[in-house]
Amino acid sequence: MKQAPFIAVEGPIGAGKTTLASMLSTELHIPIIKEIVEENPFLDKFYQNIDEWSFQLEMFFLCNRYKQLEDTGLQYIEKAQPVISDYHIYKNLIFAERTLKGVKLEKYRQIYHLLTDDMPKPDMIIYIKADLDTLLGRIRKRARSFEQEMDPAYLEQLITDYDNGIQFLAKQAPFPKILTVNGNEIDFVENRAQFEQIVSDVKELIQ
Ligand SMILES: Nc1ncnc2c1ncn2[C@@H]1O[C@H](COP(=O)(O)OP(=O)(O)OP(=O)(O)O)[C@@H](O)[C@H]1O
Numbered sequence: 001m002k003q004a005p006f007i008a009v010e011g012p013i014g015a016g017k018t019t020l021a022s023m024l025s026t027e028l029h030i031p032i033i034k035e036i037v038e039e040n041p042f043l044d045k046f047y048q049n050i051d052e053w054s055f056q057l058e059m060f061f062l063c064n065r066y067k068q069l070e071d072t073g074l075q076y077i078e079k080a081q082p083v084i085s086d087y088h089i090y091k092n093l094i095f096a097e098r099t100l101k102g103v104k105l106e107k108y109r110q111i112y113h114l115l116t117d118d119m120p121k122p123d124m125i126i127y128i129k130a131d132l133d134t135l136l137g138r139i140r141k142r143a144r145s146f147e148q149e150m151d152p153a154y155l156e157q158l159i160t161d162y163d164n165g166i167q168f169l170a171k172q173a174p175f176p177k178i179l180t181v182n183g184n185e186i187d188f189v190e191n192r193a194q195f196e197q198i199v200s201d202v203k204e205l206i207q
């Protein structure tokens with residue numbers, strides 16, 4: 001593993017990615033790249049009508065993340081500086097494969113590969129796994145209005161899609177190290193010892 005790792009925190013909606021990435025960034029003194037959520041003009045509409053708004057939403061996420069990844073490459077990776085992100089670019093495809101169909105999915109796949117195949121990829125993924133009840137509880141607690149009517153079946157499918165997606169990524173160059181965190185049982189927010197165990201696992205993997 002490199003001395004200046006590119007770490008991505010992943011997991012389905014509400015798993016705790018931003019929370020854990022922020023805590024690790026502070027603890028390890030590594031700059032963080034965070035997903036932009038509030039300025040997204042399509043999320044609200046998407047949750048009201050997925051079929052109608054999915055292409056616009058997926059393209060919006062892809063363009064934003066492409067720009068962030070481009071900047072991350074220039075500011076950190078090319079200068080051999082460590083960085084942590086609260087997502088992996090591959091999540092675009094995980095979601096798009098679930099929300100798009102037919103010609104739009106095919107067009108999206110082509111654009112996704114064109115934009116991202118030659119971009120830097122994380123060398124470590126912290127994968128927060130959590131079951132449906134845990135995620136629904138966290139989404140409720142966070143209380144973003146547009147997420148409150150989310151269909152549990154959509155979230156349940158994404159849990160499986162994430163398992164498959166992370167397994168796929170583990171086999172792709174640069175063969176990222178995967179640290180799986182049990183988000184049902186490990187409360188890195190309230191339990192300091194559990195958070196410190198994650199920090200220690202991360203340090204061991206990035207040595
Ligand atoms: N391990 C945990 N124990 C208890 N609460 C948690 C834990 N992880 C996250 N939370 C809480 O759950 C909510 C969701 O966390 P967060 O916003 O970090 O999730 P996320 O994975 O980044 O979500 P999204 O997929 O929407 O970007 C927050 O209110 C956070 O405080």
Ligand SMILES: Nc1nc(=O)c2ncn([C@H]3C[C@H](O)[C@@H](CO)O3)c2[nH]1
Pocket residue numbers: 013035037043057058061091092095096099147
């Ligand atoms: N459809 C879709 N595609 C994505 O790439 C994507 N990334 C995040 N999200 C949703 C999850 C949270 O509600 C909210 C904040 O993460 O946005 C996405 N939804």
